[in-house]
Amino acid sequence: MKIAITGGAGFIGSGLALELQKDHEILIIDKMSSNELLDNGNLECFGHFKNLLDFDGELYVGDIRDEKTLQKIKNFKPDVIFHKAAISDTTVYNQNKILTTNLNTFKDFIELSIDINAKLIYASSASVYGNQPSPQKVGVEDPKNPYAFSKLMMDKIARKYYDKAHLVGLRYFNVYGKGEFYKN
Ligand SMILES: NC(=O)c1ccc[n+]([C@@H]2O[C@H](COP(=O)([O-])OP(=O)(O)OC[C@H]3O[C@@H](n4cnc5c(N)ncnc54)[C@H](O)[C@@H]3O)[C@@H](O)[C@H]2O)c1
Incomplete structure (x- = not known):
């Protein structure tokens, strides 16, 4: 594929x-x-070339908010889009910044995936549950920061497209492993 x-x-x-x-x-x-840098002094983007030293495919450096980037994906004609790009920092309180990056772009990706008949698998987050007691349940969310709110709003948009698009959202819990070093 x-x-x-x-x-x-x-x-x-x-x-x-x-x-x-x-x-x-x-x-x-x-x-x-x-x-x-973001208002909290952290890097805005964590993408790092050292994560890709063994990568043999194509790398396009672009912003998901940019029409040219969407066109690049469209021209590639993917069967599947894994949408992971986001401001992933949960301590960012600049709501405008995080929502324009994580949320506004999401609808564009859904529309694009419908347009080119690609499956869309996107990263939501367990942060949508906030401090809800375990076991946490879909439908009982309580986001505590703009990042978590951006992910919950993405999930709500996704539900609206359930009949029209082939999409899946994954609410990752805290992921651990190789490659996280570059997030400082
Ligand atoms: N790591 C976790 O534990 C965890 C948990 C829940 C959800 N998630 C979600 O999974 C996804 C991947 O997380 P990660 O831990 O790999 O984070 P990460 O910050 O390492 O990866 C996000 C990537 O998106 C890129 N990016 C940011 N803004 C962009 C933009 N405007 N245009 C193009 N690229 C942009 C960054 O350069 C970075 O490489 C994110 O959506 C994150 O919110 C991660």
Whole structure:
């Protein structure tokens, strides 16, 4: 298959790309780390070239908020899009910044996946549950920060497209492993 991975130079996305490239053609989309900092002093983007030293597919450096980036994915004609690109920092309180990056772009990705008949698998987050007691349940969410709120709003949009798009949202809990080093 042809597979596009947004956020593919990040922690989870790069692991996914390195595994999937064994059997599939991969396009990674990532803005990559720069000197841009968020209000809390942390890096805006964690995409790092060292995560991709063993990557053999195509890397396109672009912003998911940019029309040119969407066009790049469209031209690649993926069978599946793994949408991982996001501001993944839960301590960011600049609501405008996090929601324009994580939320506004999401509808574009759903529309794009419908348009090109690709499956869309996107990263939601267990943070949507906040401090709910275990066992946490879908439908009982209580986001405590703008990041978690952005993910919950993505899930709500996804539900609206349930009949029209082939999409799956994964509420990852705390992921651990190789490649996280570059998130500092
Ligand atoms: N790591 C976890 O424990 C965890 C838990 C729950 C959900 N998630 C979600 O899974 C996904 C991947 O998480 P991660 O831990 O790999 O985070 P990460 O920060 O390492 O990866 C996100 C990637 O997106 C890129 N990116 C950010 N803004 C972008 C933009 N505007 N345009 C293009 N690329 C951009 C970054 O450069 C980075 O490479 C994220 O959506 C995150 O919210 C992660």
